[in-house]
Amino acid sequence: xxxxxxxxxxxxxxxxxxxxxxxxxxxxxxxxxxxxxxxxxxxxxxxxxxxxxxxxxxxxxxxxxxxxxxxxxxxxxxxxxxxxxxxxxxxxxxxxxxxxxxxxxxxxxxxxxxxxxxxxxxxxxxxxxxxxxxxxxxxxxxxxxxxxxxxxxxxxxxxxxxxxxxxxxxxxxxxxxxxxxxxxxxxxxxxxxxxxxxxxxxxxxxxxxxxxxxxxxxxxxxxxxxxxxxxxxxxxxxxxxxxxxxxxxxxxxxxxxxxxxxxxxxxxxxxxxxxxxxxxxxxxxxxxxxxxxxx
Numbered sequence: 001x002x003x004x005x006x007x008x009x010x011x012x013x014x015x016x017x018x019x020x021x022x023x024x025x026x027x028x029x030x031x032x033x034x035x036x037x038x039x040x041x042x043x044x045x046x047x048x049x050x051x052x053x054x055x056x057x058x059x060x061x062x063x064x065x066x067x068x069x070x071x072x073x074x075x076x077x078x079x080x081x082x083x084x085x086x087x088x089x090x091x092x093x094x095x096x097x098x099x100x101x102x103x104x105x106x107x108x109x110x111x112x113x114x115x116x117x118x119x120x121x122x123x124x125x126x127x128x129x130x131x132x133x134x135x136x137x138x139x140x141x142x143x144x145x146x147x148x149x150x151x152x153x154x155x156x157x158x159x160x161x162x163x164x165x166x167x168x169x170x171x172x173x174x175x176x177x178x179x180x181x182x183x184x185x186x187x188x189x190x191x192x193x194x195x196x197x198x199x200x201x202x203x204x205x206x207x208x209x210x211x212x213x214x215x216x217x218x219x220x221x222x223x224x225x226x227x228x229x230x231x232x233x234x235x236x237x238x239x240x241x242x243x244x245x246x247x248x249x250x251x252x253x254x255x256x257x258x259x260x261x262x263x264x265x266x267x268x269x270x271x272x273x274x275x276x277x278x279x280x281x282x283x284x285x286x287x288x289x290x291x292x293x294x295x
Contacts, residue, residue: 188231
């Protein structure tokens, strides 16, 4: 491992520990260090230059039994602070190999996690005002995972993300991409509806982050689509406007991430639909699918 790789690894570990600390983790089980692998030999033939994928270090979830929130939330006067106004392009972590877990086992893991979520009271206001938690839905082995911001009134009532007017528009986008809703896995930054449909606070997003990362870990998608600035900000730790994050791939763990406008924004600004369609073309082109030819 060269010095640059060691530096990136140290940054990723530091960010991971800071994230755990913000989430209230105070104890980690001691692990035996792995022996260092011999240095790889480099080929004298230069690889062709490709457009770099922007990388972001994931907040790795704790083992399944450790992500159960404590019965009483820890009160704090400080909310997590974002470390940068830009997505962490310098934070590079090694890509993991694709999960070999079968579909049934993944669904079983998600069911266990959903039960834990249903009992969560880490955000007292949300736990008191919600009708039910809104965990996630879709294919547990999906290649594409959609992440929105938080449940609205319809989602809170039905217990499923993206089922209101914005959800119907999202369904049309999925159909235009020659896919079905059941082909994709859909989740949110929060699993409870904020009162008045306000945006999630940083503290609420932090409280719910372990659940989101566990869903990403279990589903292990090849691609993630962040719908709207709230999703992009919280997943990629960026305060950039969504318009400036469009048109690039980011990396979160093993997944490539695309950021685009939220369907609710499209309902208010129909002219932006063409921008979202461009983003879908961009995403599917990387998958080897030409949506222009299918349109």
